[in-house]
Structure formats: C-alpha cells, structure tokens
Amino acid sequence: MILLAVVLLIQACGLKAGERTVSAGNAAKPETGAAAAKDGTAASGGKGTVPAVLNYGYIGTSKLNFPGGAEGWGLYKGIIQEELKKYGITEVKLTAFPNGPDLSESLISGRLDFGSLGDTPAMLSRSTGAKTRLITQASTSSIGYLIAKKNGPKTLEDLKGKTVATQKGSFHHRYLAGLLKEQNIKDVKIVHMLRVDSEAALARGEIDAMTNTDVFALAQIDQGYTLLDDATKHPNLLGTSATVVSEEYLKKNADFPKIWNEARLKALNDLKTKPDEYYAFLAQLNNSTPELMKKVQPISNIKDVPFTDEGLKLMEGTKQFLVEEKLAEKDFDLKQWVLK
Numbered sequence: 001m002i003l004l005a006v007v008l009l010i011q012a013c014g015l016k017a018g019e020r021t022v023s024a025g026n027a028a029k030p031e032t033g034a035a036a037a038k039d040g041t042a043a044s045g046g047k048g049t050v051p052a053v054l055n056y057g058y059i060g061t062s063k064l065n066f067p068g069g070a071e072g073w074g075l076y077k078g079i080i081q082e083e084l085k086k087y088g089i090t091e092v093k094l095t096a097f098p099n100g101p102d103l104s105e106s107l108i109s110g111r112l113d114f115g116s117l118g119d120t121p122a123m124l125s126r127s128t129g130a131k132t133r134l135i136t137q138a139s140t141s142s143i144g145y146l147i148a149k150k151n152g153p154k155t156l157e158d159l160k161g162k163t164v165a166t167q168k169g170s171f172h173h174r175y176l177a178g179l180l181k182e183q184n185i186k187d188v189k190i191v192h193m194l195r196v197d198s199e200a201a202l203a204r205g206e207i208d209a210m211t212n213t214d215v216f217a218l219a220q221i222d223q224g225y226t227l228l229d230d231a232t233k234h235p236n237l238l239g240t241s242a243t244v245v246s247e248e249y250l251k252k253n254a255d256f257p258k259i260w261n262e263a264r265l266k267a268l269n270d271l272k273t274k275p276d277e278y279y280a281f282l283a284q285l286n287n288s289t290p291e292l293m294k295k296v297q298p299i300s301n302i303k304d305v306p307f308t309d310e311g312l313k314l315m316e317g318t319k320q321f322l323v324e325e326k327l328a329e330k331d332f333d334l335k336q337w338v339l340k
Contacts, residue, residue, distance in 0.1 A: 020094040021053075050088050051089070054089045054093065055114075056116075057095045057106055057114075058103075059116070061098060062287070074267025100118045100120065100170050101169040113245065113246060114243065118239050118240075119315050123315070123318065123322060126337055128329045131248065134339060136260070136264065137243075137307050141301050142213065142239030143296075144213060152205075153228060156183050160186065165202070165210040172211040173190075173327075191207065275299060278299065316334050319331075319334055
C-alpha cells in the first residue's frame, strides 16, 4: 500500500460557488424566481405535484456560469428548461463548485436537488451514507494528467520524497493514488490544493508536481512544464462522470431520472447538429479555443444513454480501489446505488 501523507490545505472561505437561475425561454439571462408558484410547487402534467424550482450543481469556474456537455448546452440554449416545463419545473437554479467534494456537501445539506460531478467524490459521499442515487453517467473518459515543475522531476521514479498537489477526494486524487500504487512509488507527499492554487504553487516551485486535466494541462505542457504521465496510458484510471439526485428530491418527483435523461438526450441530439457552435461554447467556458476543445472534449465522448457496461465497470473498479486503500469510509453495492 502506498504511504500517502495527505496534508489538507483547504481554504475555508476561498472560491465561492457561482449561481445562476434560468427559466424556459430565457436561458442565458439571470432570473428572479417570479415564475415559481407562491408555495414553490407546480403541477407535473397530471403526475402529481413537484417543486417548481430545481436546484442543480455542477463543477466549473467559468464566468459564463454553465456546465459543459449535453447538460450545459441544453441549459444554455433553453432546451432542457422547455422540456422540464412540461412537468411543472419552471426554473433551474444553477450553482457552480470548484470541485466534487464541495458539491457533495451541498447535496447532502439539502441545498441542491441533484448535481453532476466526478465519480470519485460521488462515491466517497455515498460511502459515508449520503442518501443519493446515481441516474446518469454522461462520460467515461476523463483524463488525469501529472505535470511536474520546470527543471524538476523527469520521470515517475523521481517523485520519491517529493510533494505532489491534487484535489483530495476528486477523480484527480484517484488517478494519482492509483498511478503511484501501480508503479510502486512510495514516500510521496500528497497535498490538497485546488487547480488555480496548484498551478501558482508549481510555477513558484513550492510543489514538485500536480494533477491537472483538459485544456489546463495542455496549456502547462505548452508552457514548458514536464508531462510525467496521463491516464490514457492506464485505461483503468480514467475518470467517469456521475449525475446524482438526492433521495429526498425523488420523494417529491419520482419520475425525475426519466425526465432529466430525456431532456439531456434532446440537448445532445441538438448539439450534434451544431458542432462548431458547441465547441465555441466550450471554448468560452474554458477560456480556450474551439480547436483545443475538440481534442479534450470531443462530442463523441458524450454518452447518449444513461449507463453503459463499460462505464459501470470503470466505476466499480474505482469503488473497489477507494475501499481497498481506505479512502472510502465503507463499501456499498453499486447496483443498489444506480437508478435505471
């Protein structure tokens, strides 16, 4: 077992979550909430009464305040809002989080009804007894990168005795821990830092390496930082996404998984007909270029079904690793967590 020294450097009042409220027919502009019923509920097309406002959390730090993927596109264009409106949901309140553990805490506290995050934080939360259900696995190919400082480590073996920053409890952490165990590299000091803080610390030489992802990792490589490894070389260490809903919300809207997945699929089918516009949207979200977004987040990676055998197999492997390494509090039955 790897001897991981995890130093928590969590910043109590650091990056605050961004919020946006969107309603049908006005997706790109903030709303005040006036469209909701006075008691906060609305008729659901003859299927009972559900809350008129839906609270959705996602991972992101963009000023545009939308997630990526089919979910983000559908909300940005208003496609999802129009579909949800058929069931009495007139507003969607979007809240952005810097990482999965923070989102999970808000879901457990009842601030959110559901959210999309990485599989690792979603499962770690479930392992503590969080009352959630998994309703969608939208992607199964999140790539973790391990980036070293300039004039620093050149190989994985060089990390012995060094300090590596990662986002504790995220898929980054699972990738790093799994990689070190697989390569039998011990005596690595792992510290918890968010991406922006890690990038700054790496530039100052305060840490020896960090995990990163997507265009952020590619930008570091272009700037001369050393790529030590990435998850494409270890398919079992790829991350998957997880959309989870609270059991409390399901009591109010039992049909929600079907409603959400149908709305999401409609958004996906739409973005497939507008690839250039979609990649431009992603470029805005990530402060990047459409060309780079095509490389790191190709449309082909977005799943058109809630679950695949491949995705669930990856998730089961990740869960077992988290349990074996005692990163998860306790084991649980993945099949009972999945709500199809």
